[in-house]
Amino acid sequence: MEKQKVCIVGGGLTGLITAIALSKLNLKIDLVTGNIEKNLKSNRTVAISQNNYDFLKKLNIFKFHQKEFWPSSKMQLYTIEKKEKFHEIFEIDNKERSKKQILYMIENSKIMQGMFNYVKANSSITLKSKKIISSITSNGLLKSVKYKNSENSKYHLVIICTGHNSDLVKELFHNQSIEKSYEEVSITTTLGHDSIKNNTARQIFSGNEIIAFLPISNKKTSIVWTIKKDAMYKLNKSSMFKKKIKFYAEYFFKNIKFLTTMEQKKVNLLIRQKYYQDRILLFGDSLHVVHPLAGQGLNMILRDLINLEKTLKNKTTLGLDIGSPDVLEEFTKEAKPRNFAYALGIDLIRNTFLFEKKNFKILRNKIISKANKSNFTKDLFYNIADEGLKL
Numbered sequence: 001m002e003k004q005k006v007c008i009v010g011g012g013l014t015g016l017i018t019a020i021a022l023s024k025l026n027l028k029i030d031l032v033t034g035n036i037e038k039n040l041k042s043n044r045t046v047a048i049s050q051n052n053y054d055f056l057k058k059l060n061i062f063k064f065h066q067k068e069f070w071p072s073s074k075m076q077l078y079t080i081e082k083k084e085k086f087h088e089i090f091e092i093d094n095k096e097r098s099k100k101q102i103l104y105m106i107e108n109s110k111i112m113q114g115m116f117n118y119v120k121a122n123s124s125i126t127l128k129s130k131k132i133i134s135s136i137t138s139n140g141l142l143k144s145v146k147y148k149n150s151e152n153s154k155y156h157l158v159i160i161c162t163g164h165n166s167d168l169v170k171e172l173f174h175n176q177s178i179e180k181s182y183e184e185v186s187i188t189t190t191l192g193h194d195s196i197k198n199n200t201a202r203q204i205f206s207g208n209e210i211i212a213f214l215p216i217s218n219k220k221t222s223i224v225w226t227i228k229k230d231a232m233y234k235l236n237k238s239s240m241f242k243k244k245i246k247f248y249a250e251y252f253f254k255n256i257k258f259l260t261t262m263e264q265k266k267v268n269l270l271i272r273q274k275y276y277q278d279r280i281l282l283f284g285d286s287l288h289v290v291h292p293l294a295g296q297g298l299n300m301i302l303r304d305l306i307n308l309e310k311t312l313k314n315k316t317t318l319g320l321d322i323g324s325p326d327v328l329e330e331f332t333k334e335a336k337p338r339n340f341a342y343a344l345g346i347d348l349i350r351n352t353f354l355f356e357k358k359n360f361k362i363l364r365n366k367i368i369s370k371a372n373k374s375n376f377t378k379d380l381f382y383n384i385a386d387e388g389l390k391l
């Protein structure tokens with residue numbers, strides 16, 4: 001039987017990982033990346049849960065060793081109280097509790113390059129780099145993708161991974177979504193410092209900002225700092241940003257150096273109501289975007305991918321049409337309630353930490369302090385962050 005054809009649009013983390021995972025099924029895949037250079041140069045990093053790390057490991061994309069995937073077995077949360085004093089409010093130490101790591105850090109540029117090389121060498125994936133899609137139309141039973149140079153191809157399924165704010169998604173799916181701007185900006189950079197045993201991820205909640213220290217080696221730590229836009233405009237200079245980051249970092253590290261430039265991104269929440277239509281499936285940041293404080297954006301995407309791979313595997317084995325509404329609905333039925341609850345949960349955590357009312361803060365800290373003493377709560381917290389919600 002002839003292989004069914006899938007077109008994956010988008011050359012970010014989602015497009016590349018999706019193409020690789022689905023190439024293991026009996027499918028023919030075209031991957032349209034747009035311009036991938038910017039992604040390959042990014043200084044951003046991403047935290048992956050143990051469960052998703054195990055999934056990536058099975059894909060055999062890289063030779064897995066500590067250099068690329070740096071583990072953190074401990075996580076500590078802090079608030080800043082009066083006189084700018086750090087106050088540890090929560091800790092999970094998996095070394096004492098289980099063999100699983102809390103998270104693994106990877107550098108986006110490294111994982112992207114590794115996946116790009118893998119895609120180029122994979123005969124089930126045809127790479128259409130730098131191509132731009134001008135339209136997607138129906139063509140008999142199948143979907144027809146038209147490129148700018150008028151080349152025209154037909155597919156059983158088109159998976160759109162063009163990120164948040166994509167014109168293609170807006171044109172096809174209009175604005176059927178829940179969307180809000182947090183009026184915050186995320187600033188990312190990498191610090192170098194004296195060598196230490198660096199396996200503790202830390203996050204500090206301070207009024208209108210949240211700063212995460214995410215180890216990527218004994219000498220390097222990635223910074224994800226989210227700050228209210230108006231507070232950022234007041235600082236507004238790279239030297240002021242550096243001063244602020246140094247203020248936090250000096251609590252944990254010595255001889256700090258800034259190893260990369262700072263990348264900025266607006267922080268939004270996006271939850272799509274419609275997941276698919278007429279052989280077109282939305283995926284990745286095109287489908288949902290969450291606040292970076294929980295490091296869960298890509299983790300949610302990988303959980304969707306595990307579900308999609310399972311659904312499509314069954315259908316291809318049975319010789320069924322993978323782009324049919326029944327199949328896309330089966331995927332959606334599992335993913336949509338889970339993603340909805342998860343995204344709102346992250347929104348709630350973010351609001352809880354940034355709410356400034358004194359009485360609320362006292363109550364919040366009391367609840368967290370109780371949770372910090374309960375192994376049951378820690379297990380629950382860990383399992384939800386690791387494997388997502390099971391509804």
Ligand SMILES: Cc1cc2nc3c(=O)[nH]c(=O)nc-3n(C[C@H](O)[C@H](O)[C@H](O)COP(=O)(O)OP(=O)(O)OC[C@H]3O[C@@H](n4cnc5c(N)ncnc54)[C@H](O)[C@@H]3O)c2cc1C
Pocket residue numbers: 009010011012013014015032033034035036039045046047048131132133161162163164166168186187188224265283284285286292294295296297298299300301
């Ligand atoms: C500061 C920050 C920290 C984060 N930290 C974490 C973390 O620790 N853990 C975690 O799990 N997640 C994290 N995330 C989320 C994670 O980075 C994203 O969810 C993920 O990178 C989304 O990838 P994507 O491929 O869906 O979208 P994008 O990265 O936006 O990629 C979309 C791609 O599609 C291409 N494209 C657009 N239009 C077209 C077109 N018409 N034709 C062809 N190509 C097109 C674009 O050029 C782009 O390359 C973080 C996010 C931020 C902002």
